[in-house]
Amino acid sequence: MKTAEISNIADTAALAERLREFIGERYVVSATESKRPFECDGLSVYKQMPGLVVLPSSTEQVQKTLRLCSQHRIPVVVRGAGTGLSGGALPHRDGVLLSLTRLSRILEIDPDAGLARVQPGVTNLAISEACAPHGLFYAPDPSSQIACSIGGNVAENAGGVHCLKYGLTVHNVVQLTVVTIDGEIITVGCEGLAGAGPDMLALMIGSEGMLGVVTEVTVKLTPVPSHCQVILASFNQLEHAGDAVSAVIAEGIIPAGFEMMDSHAIQAAEDFVGAGYDTNAAALLLCELDGTEEEVRHCIEQVTAVFRQHNARSIRVSQNEAERLLFWKGRKSAFPAVGRISPDYYCMDGTIPRRMLSRVLSDISRLSKDYGLRVANVFHAGDGNLHPLILFDESQPGELQKAEAFGAEILRICVDAGGCITGEHGVGVEKLEQMLDQFSDAELAQLNAIKDALDPDALLNPGKGVPTLKRCQEYRST
Amino acid sequence: MPGVPLDVTAIAELLDRVRAATAAQRPLCIIGGNSKQFLGREQQGDPVDVSEHSGVVDYQPTELVITVRAGTTISELRQVLAEENQVLASEPPEFGGKATVGGSLACNLSGSSRPWNGSIRDHVLGVRIINGKAEHLRFGGQVMKNVAGYDVSRLQAGAMGTLGIITEVTLKVVPKPETSVTVCRPIGAGESLRIMNEICRGPVPLAGACWYAGDMYVRLAGPASVIGAAAARIEGEILPDGNDFWSRLGEMNLPFFADAKDLWCFLLRSTHDHFEQDEGWLIDWRGARRWVTARRDRDTLEGHVRDAGGELWQVRGAVQGADVFPARSAAYRKTLLQLKGALDPVGVFNPGRLYSWM
Numbered sequence: 001m002k003t004a005e006i007s008n009i010a011d012t013a014a015l016a017e018r019l020r021e022f023i024g025e026r027y028v029v030s031a032t033e034s035k036r037p038f039e040c041d042g043l044s045v046y047k048q049m050p051g052l053v054v055l056p057s058s059t060e061q062v063q064k065t066l067r068l069c070s071q072h073r074i075p076v077v078v079r080g081a082g083t084g085l086s087g088g089a090l091p092h093r094d095g096v097l098l099s100l101t102r103l104s105r106i107l108e109i110d111p112d113a114g115l116a117r118v119q120p121g122v123t124n125l126a127i128s129e130a131c132a133p134h135g136l137f138y139a140p141d142p143s144s145q146i147a148c149s150i151g152g153n154v155a156e157n158a159g160g161v162h163c164l165k166y167g168l169t170v171h172n173v174v175q176l177t178v179v180t181i182d183g184e185i186i187t188v189g190c191e192g193l194a195g196a197g198p199d200m201l202a203l204m205i206g207s208e209g210m211l212g213v214v215t216e217v218t219v220k221l222t223p224v225p226s227h228c229q230v231i232l233a234s235f236n237q238l239e240h241a242g243d244a245v246s247a248v249i250a251e252g253i254i255p256a257g258f259e260m261m262d263s264h265a266i267q268a269a270e271d272f273v274g275a276g277y278d279t280n281a282a283a284l285l286l287c288e289l290d291g292t293e294e295e296v297r298h299c300i301e302q303v304t305a306v307f308r309q310h311n312a313r314s315i316r317v318s319q320n321e322a323e324r325l326l327f328w329k330g331r332k333s334a335f336p337a338v339g340r341i342s343p344d345y346y347c348m349d350g351t352i353p354r355r356m357l358s359r360v361l362s363d364i365s366r367l368s369k370d371y372g373l374r375v376a377n378v379f380h381a382g383d384g385n386l387h388p389l390i391l392f393d394e395s396q397p398g399e400l401q402k403a404e405a406f407g408a409e410i411l412r413i414c415v416d417a418g419g420c421i422t423g424e425h426g427v428g429v430e431k432l433e434q435m436l437d438q439f440s441d442a443e444l445a446q447l448n449a450i451k452d453a454l455d456p457d458a459l460l461n462p463g464k465g466v467p468t469l470k471r472c473q474e475y476r477s478t
Numbered sequence: 479m480p481g482v483p484l485d486v487t488a489i490a491e492l493l494d495r496v497r498a499a500t501a502a503q504r505p506l507c508i509i510g511g512n513s514k515q516f517l518g519r520e521q522q523g524d525p526v527d528v529s530e531h532s533g534v535v536d537y538q539p540t541e542l543v544i545t546v547r548a549g550t551t552i553s554e555l556r557q558v559l560a561e562e563n564q565v566l567a568s569e570p571p572e573f574g575g576k577a578t579v580g581g582s583l584a585c586n587l588s589g590s591s592r593p594w595n596g597s598i599r600d601h602v603l604g605v606r607i608i609n610g611k612a613e614h615l616r617f618g619g620q621v622m623k624n625v626a627g628y629d630v631s632r633l634q635a636g637a638m639g640t641l642g643i644i645t646e647v648t649l650k651v652v653p654k655p656e657t658s659v660t661v662c663r664p665i666g667a668g669e670s671l672r673i674m675n676e677i678c679r680g681p682v683p684l685a686g687a688c689w690y691a692g693d694m695y696v697r698l699a700g701p702a703s704v705i706g707a708a709a710a711r712i713e714g715e716i717l718p719d720g721n722d723f724w725s726r727l728g729e730m731n732l733p734f735f736a737d738a739k740d741l742w743c744f745l746l747r748s749t750h751d752h753f754e755q756d757e758g759w760l761i762d763w764r765g766a767r768r769w770v771t772a773r774r775d776r777d778t779l780e781g782h783v784r785d786a787g788g789e790l791w792q793v794r795g796a797v798q799g800a801d802v803f804p805a806r807s808a809a810y811r812k813t814l815l816q817l818k819g820a821l822d823p824v825g826v827f828n829p830g831r832l833y834s835w836m
Contacts, residue, residue, distance in 0.1 A: 112675040113749040135679065157625045168623065170632070171600050184809035192745025192766045192788045193592055196803035197814065197832055198641055199599055202632030206625045223681040250540035252563070252653030292681070295704045351621040353541050383622040423623035431626070438626050442613045446821070447627050453820035454813065466627060 012051045015074065015096075019054055022064050027102070029053035038097050041082045041089040042144070045346075045400065046429055050077070050091030057102040059177065059185065059215040066213065067183035069096055075462050076181075078209040080120065080152030083144040085347055086428025088156065088208045088464055095462075100151050103215060106130050114221045115174065115191065120151025120214050124158075127219060136221040139166030142424070143332060150217050157206030159424035161257040161331075164382040165290075166222060168424070170205045177216035178204055181455045191218060203450075208426050209461040211454045225290035228256070231303055232327045233312045234281035238262060238365075241283035242357035244310035245381045248287065249354060251306060253299055257288040258382025262361075264341070265334050265376040265389075272337035275330030278314050285381065286331055288324075334378040335389070342374070342391035346403045350414030351385045351423035363413050364388055371406045373399075385423035386414065412437050432467045433475050444472055485547065488531045489614055492643060495526055496612040499826045506826050508639040510549060510578035513571075514585050516793060518638050518831050519802060528643060529578060534558055535646060536620075543603065543620050545648040548580025555579060559651055567595040567652045571729050580644040586635040589728035590686035590697065593678070593748070593763050598649070599635035606646035607634065610822035620648050633817075639828040640836060641821040655699035658685060659709045660720025662695050667759055668752040670694040674764045675749050682708050686724055687764040690734065692756070697724060727762065734760050738771035740795035742779055746788025753782045769793075801834050811835060 012030065019028045029035055030052055040047045051074075056062050069076050075095030082089055091097045104121035111134035116127055124145040127138040141160035142148055148158070154176065157169045166172070175189035189201035204211060235241040241260055248255065261269065261277075261284045270277045277284055285307070289299040300317055307315050318324035330337075338345050352360050361377065368375045374391040388410055392403040411421045411434045421427070421434040435444065447466045451458070467475065499506045505523030512529075515521060532549035539562040546555060552566070553575040559565055569589025570582040583605070588597040604618030607630070617630035634644055665673070670689040677696060678684060683704060686697030696712055697720060698705050709716065717723060726732050735741070748765035760769040770779070773795070783790045783804070792802040806814070818825070818836055829836070 110747070110749060111679060113747050114678060115747065135681075157629075159623055163623070167596070167600065170629070171596060180809065180813060182809075184812070186807065186810045186813055190745050190789050191747040193763060194586060194588065194597060194636070194745055194767070195789055196636060196791060197806075198637035198817065199586070199629075199632045199635040200813070200817070202599065202629045202635070203817075205629065207628055211628070223679060225681045246540055249542065254652070291683070292704050292708070294707065295683075295701055298701060298703055351623045353538065353543070353621060355538070355541060380623075385621075385623045418619070419621050420619050420624040420626050422626050423621070424625060426625050427627075435626060440615070443615045443617065443627075446609060446613070446615055446630070449820040450628055450630075450817065453816035 015068070015072065016052055018068055019052070019065060023054060023056055023061055027055040027057070029055070038079065038082070038091060038099065041079070041084040041087060043085050043087045043428065043430060046087040046090045048091045048093055050097035051094050053097045053099060055099045055102050059179065062098070062179050062213055062215050063183040063185065065096065065098060066179055066181055069459060070181050070183065070457070073457050073459060075459050077461050078155070078213050080149035080155065081123065081147050083148040084152060084156060084428065085349070085425040086422070086430040088426050088428035088461070090429050092462065098213065100149065107216070109134065111136060111221070113191070115218055116221055117216065117218045118150055120154070120217060121149050124148050124150055124153055131221050132224070135224050137224050138172065138219055139163070139222045140169050140172055143335065150219065151214050154205050154214050154217055155207065155209045156424065156426040159380070159385065161259060161380065164258055164380065165254050165256045170202055172220045173201070173205060173217060174220055175218035176201060176204055176214050178212035178214055180212050181460055189218070206426070208428065208465045210451055210465050211460065227293045227296045228288065228290040228324065229296055229300060230286055230288040230318045230324050230327050231300060231307070232316045232318070233285045233287070233307045234278035234314045235283045235285070235311065236281065236313055238283045238361050239358040240310050241285050242361060242381070244285060244307055244312070245357060246354045247306045247310060248303055249382065251302055253302055255287045255303070255382060256290040257286065258380070259286040259331050260284065260377070260379055260381035261331065261334060262377040264374060265338060265378045268337040268341045268376060269330035269334045272340060273329050273333050275326050277330050281313055286327060331378065338376045338378070338389050338391070343393040343395065345376070346390040346392065346407055348386065348388045348390065348407050348410050349422045349425040350411050350419055351383070352414050352417045352419035354384045356417040356419070357381065357384065360386070360413055360417050364410055367406060367409055371402055373403060373406055383423070384419065408434060427465045429464055432471065435467050436472060436475050441472055445469060485531055489645060492526070492528070492608055492645070493612045493614060496608055496610070496643070496826065499524065500610060500612065500824045503824055504826070505829045508643055508828055510581035511551060511573070511576035513573035513576035514581055514587070517585055519834065520830070521828070522830055523828070526643070528580060528645070531645060532578070539564060542651050543648060544651055545620065545646060546579050547646055548578060548644045550579050551575055552577045552579060552582055563654045564651045565654045566598070566601070566649065568592065568598045568601055569728055570598050573729065579647050583635055583644060583647055584637060584639050590688060590724050590762055591699070593766060594684050597635070599632050601650040602631050602635065602647060603650055604648040605631040605634055605644055607642035607644050609642045610824055610826060614645065618648065622650065638831050640818060640832050642827060655685070657702045657705055658697055658699040658721065659705050660686070660695055660697045660717040660723065661709055661712045661714040662693050662717045663714030664692055665689070665694045667756040667761060671749070671752055671761065671765045677712060678764050688727065689761040690727070690732070695723060734769070734771065738794060740771055740773050741793040742770045742774060743791040743793050744768040744770070744783060744788055745791070746783065746786040750786040750788070799834065803832060
């Protein structure tokens, strides 16, 4: 990694002065206490105080900031709402933390075209709320959707419960305005759905703030389905539930959401919100179906039949909107619920082919015994995206390291099962080493070449996403 | 269904070709089924035929995932999927059985269901490519969600072979809709745009909305129990051979295309007003893709596009050597050239195919 030239306090002060000329006094933060809220994102085991926190309010201010940083070779870490789970927004000690929370306007909603143009700091949920009067919503719904920003969603290619049917961020964004490290503006994508030339829109989505800074996002809106019901089913064995998931998809049904929880997660969620879950079950499935009334009724019959064939203990179908929301409430609060039964937890994010669910879950359960750490599984079963939560106590010496080693082993199992190390949380700082499980050196070199081409001085979110060649050698030799 | 293993010999030969071309700095012209030479600029360089590199590598119907070699034709792929009652959601054209999967990803052409079902770009889960350093690399994978590394797989969509030779593609497939119905009614182009966009606002299982030769066509696809009721809510007559119409539109087999010496394609926000008189226009994708035939002045058409924030492609009738895809800003060109350099440092893959400057 290349280091920036400006690295001492005096220079930071000089930089702050230059930035304040066009961003304003209040929005260039250098005082330690005021910078503290920015020292980590949702993965708080990684902390770093940034050199400066800068909060621009326009694309022009972003351009000027990047020009200045580029000129003085100062690292820039872009931050949205800071809800990321891989340390992607971990600040750089000598760099600028560029917070886009003030770019928070919805610029345009075109309900007829089914498009909304928004600034990156708008929260995910705010888009759906603004479109609700038109009978439309923005489909990707990460569990942090109340707080997370659309810019952060773009950086991570965020998913969520509904992406099984409606796709990920990459399927629901049609155009981006991107500021390059030189401060130039490019528009990628096309409102006409298929622009000419290489798909730079897809390249930017999920690039974790390492190739450019997004200052405007045009998203696709989806009509709110007229009907929606959820089936809650419990099973005596994890394997039965895992196989039931594959069987439903094999029937040709694409549920709007298809989630699974294991016994630890069921118990924690039930204690926390009292959603009426079957606490004696080893696994629970939530299968949401939406569409027209006829379509939903038809699918409920089919899914219920499949669940019976796979030895479901109990099957309940939501009878009204209040009950549907109650069934979901347990799942949606599962993470904080698990937080109550353990001092700390570490959330993993591997994805595997659905048919491997049972096998991988058994492997995780075996490892859990070997490591002496409990695991709660809450995840997007429909698309094979696992979120094992490893429970540990950071105050116990060595336990964090043990949890991390356990996590790394889970990700290797995912890769071996034909899957990948991250489905939606991103690589960030957290999974740099695991990138070596998924890619060869030549492939990593190709990814680095793309980074070097667009950001030759490695100023945009340096040290994240893709391990440098030097780090690869270090990892492979250990 | 595990299929053919990696064709080691064929890959070794391709790697040799790239190595030799790079050493000699001689451009290569990548050819799959040679069915889309009408798109983009003229091909240059020594031909590299990848059509023989075909076959299903792995097919897991219950996962809704298939991996094929890039030379596999779309028609062959459709047949394999049909046996499991599955389809390619994006309906890429077959072009007389010649179009290959690699070429379809490289050009990213889609059928009329594009606004609802996405393009092949939306369904690609992973690729193997040969880059300009003659390395055979794998990006993405076989799972629906994968955010490790930059999305090199989707970057190939629309690149028209300028960023490497695609050798293998993994695609998400979908269950075949139980049935489809097409509703048709006579109407003017401008009015059809308004109605199409209005229909699209509702939760209706749409799979096509176009205007052609004085008629608006709306296609619905899904379970029979749902489609009948939904179609009844749309004004117009049921077209008896609806699928045939959409197929001829997607394959560019309608008389509209056959007769056209000049052909332009607009890609823009679907709600933008109709530009001119109705004659010579075909509106697809609920208004987001609009074809126009007959000789037109590029400046006039580009004026339309500038106002609409879209793109204009010249598909037929371009002056030899001219650029046919939209002009790009200096910053965009710089970024694209940087990317090209990262994947193809010597510039051997399809130079000039997309743009005169790349």
